[in-house]
Amino acid sequence: MRSQSPWRDQVIGVDMQVPLLAGGYRPYVNLDNASSTPVLKPVLETVVRFLPWYASIHRGTGFKSKLSTWAYEEARARVLEFVGADPKEYVASFVRNTTEAVNKLAWRLGQGQSKALAVTTLMEHHSNDLPWRRHFRLLRLPLDSSGFPEFDRLEDLLSEHSGQVRLVAVTGASNVTGLVTPIHELARIAHRHGAHIFVDAAQLAPHKPIRVQGDGREDSHIDFLAFSAHKMYAPFGSGALVARRDLLREIEPFEIGGGTVLRVSTDSVIYADPPWSEEAGSPNVVGAIALAAAIHWFQTTGMSAVEAYEHELARATWEILRSIPEVDLYGPAEFDAGPDRLGVFSFNLRGWHHAKLAAVLAYEFGIGVRNGCFCAQPYVKALLGVNRSLEEKLMERSREGTTIPTPGAVRVSLGFYNSLDEVQYLGQALSRLATGEFEPRPYRLTAEGEYIPEDGDHDFAGSFRRLVADWGFPTGGMGGV
The missing domain is CATH 3.40.640.10 (Type I PLP-dependent aspartate aminotransferase-like (Major domain))
Structure with missing residues (x-):
């Protein structure tokens, strides 16, 4: 398939440069479209x-x-x-x-x-x-x-x-x-x-x-x-x-x-x-x-054209994820077997907590994914094989206000503007993390269940405050905490 989407230039913000923890910038890779999509220029x-x-x-x-x-x-x-x-x-x-x-x-x-x-x-x-x-x-x-x-x-x-x-x-x-x-x-x-x-x-x-x-x-x-x-x-x-x-x-x-x-x-x-x-x-x-x-x-544009491109990209993404031995991918074992499917894939990388993996992809590779249960806890827990005893324990801890690592997964979800180059970059990042070729910085788990760099640089050296100030939006409120 082609390496770039024919409609990439129709979407705002697809090539925004974001900071990396090690220094420098790279184009942001947004693979979280099932949550919300960016804005179309014509819109x-x-x-x-x-x-x-x-x-x-x-x-x-x-x-x-x-x-x-x-x-x-x-x-x-x-x-x-x-x-x-x-x-x-x-x-x-x-x-x-x-x-x-x-x-x-x-x-x-x-x-x-x-x-x-x-x-x-x-x-x-x-x-x-x-x-x-x-x-x-x-x-x-x-x-x-x-x-x-x-x-x-x-x-x-x-x-x-x-x-x-x-x-x-x-x-x-x-x-x-x-x-x-x-x-x-x-x-x-x-x-x-x-x-x-x-x-x-x-x-x-x-x-x-x-x-x-x-x-x-x-x-x-x-x-x-x-x-x-x-x-x-x-x-x-x-x-x-x-x-x-x-x-x-x-x-x-x-x-x-x-x-x-x-x-x-x-x-x-x-x-x-x-x-x-x-x-x-x-x-x-x-x-x-x-x-x-x-x-x-x-x-x-034609929904059939969008559907055809996204199907090709989804198949390529599935093949990339399946090619990494350490990736456990949830859903049917074959891409074209069984029900039709969209470009939405949930997985775990063996040896990694889903929240830490999502954080490392963001902070050190400039890749935006989603992690957790995606507002579908009964479904994700069923896919993960979470038993009744653990489920009851998690519910009880939540009632007590105690934070413990929660079962979940990492999700990649595609839009029509995403490219083969982007999903190949994701595959390279996962492979490097799986084999130990890339050694991430130390991270710590917050009370909210999120992993952030141990040195506390969770806002990329003040980038959030600077960017929001550039928009003409007041800073110093809860968002800056």
């Missing part, structure tokens, strides 16, 4: 052009207000178009992020149900698990030996609890292993048994086409779906919840107040129809515009 350009025209929306009568309202509603239309939703059947409401969308939906669907049943899996992000726990009784599909949920059990599980399961909630793609869920097949099964389906598309949306109205087979449509702009190269605080219009009309909205009503008296209220009933208070108009600009980039 920022759109935002900058919009800002002089920004004004209050929906009820302002001036030119700027009407223009901002028109642009905001156009952004909503672009969201529906992006996920293949007919606006006659679906609505899109703007949210802060996927987590907020799930919490809103869980509250709505859980009302008046006396804790109805919902089915989910062990592969879920906490945000597609904890909100459902609060409002439903959960049934979880277990994992197979490769770390993929046993979806072939779903039919029997729904039959066993016939008529009692209201919802099947699944991720579109794992933020730990990159494994992609067969959402339309699951939708058909759920609908056959009278259940709805929700898809957490936070990891899926930037990488693969989405069609909520189905794949052409009967009952394969998705009832509810959410995703975040900050994972789509538009980190301006927005996201979207896409829902079937008829299902949202059934229940009172989660948040109420300004913008959600048609008429209010001292003793009664008539709520607006979705999506306006879902957006209490003044919305993040700039965030919505930024998300629409990112969607426009994906549509004009």
Whole structure:
């Protein structure tokens, strides 16, 4: 494959020079895209052009207000178009992020149900698990030996609890292993048994086409779906919840107040129809515009082209990681065997604590990864084989406020701007650490569970304070502690 991405120059900050602990600078290698992505240049350009025209929306009568309202509603239309939703059947409401969308939906669907049943899996992000726990009784599909949920059990599980399961909630793609869920097949099964389906598309949306109205087979449509702009190269605080219009009309909205009503008296209220009933208070108009600009980039570039490039890069990354004997890689043993997958890989390097490895990669190689359990503790602990006794010990220590080294992994996650050169550099760094060719500086474990250089140079010789001051931002607060 080519050594550089064809779209690298479309992204802001990809070649920023960062300091290394040993001295000097090198271009930053960002391999933490599953958490948040950098900004697309066209997105920022759109935002900058919009800002002089920004004004209050929906009820302002001036030119700027009407223009901002028109642009905001156009952004909503672009969201529906992006996920293949007919606006006659679906609505899109703007949210802060996927987590907020799930919490809103869980509250709505859980009302008046006396804790109805919902089915989910062990592969879920906490945000597609904890909100459902609060409002439903959960049934979880277990994992197979490769770390993929046993979806072939779903039919029997729904039959066993016939008529009692209201919802099947699944991720579109794992933020730990990159494994992609067969959402339309699951939708058909759920609908056959009278259940709805929700898809957490936070990891899926930037990488693969989405069609909520189905794949052409009967009952394969998705009832509810959410995703975040900050994972789509538009980190301006927005996201979207896409829902079937008829299902949202059934229940009172989660948040109420300004913008959600048609008429209010001292003793009664008539709520607006979705999506306006879902957006209490003044919305993040700039965030919505930024998300629409990112969607426009994906549509004009072609999601199939992005998907093809990322798949090649993901395969190359997997091969590099697998070639290092000391790397324990979690997920299926073969890249192209089993479920489809994204460029998200979690692993450990034998003899290294995951937090220390992540710190050394950052401080001494200029590589940004993520470590820990990635807001998916039940899934990561299952992949690591953490037994019940250790899990209970970890929970008890946390209740006591005692810090102990926590099981976890290092995660590498790719974006369309990453290059073969970058993942090869990662492979070289891991190989040098595994063989002892590279001897890192001494590190110590902090009370927060983070490894920092023993000499206390955790902010790269004052780089943080200097950079923030250069931005014109006040320093000396909590960030400088």
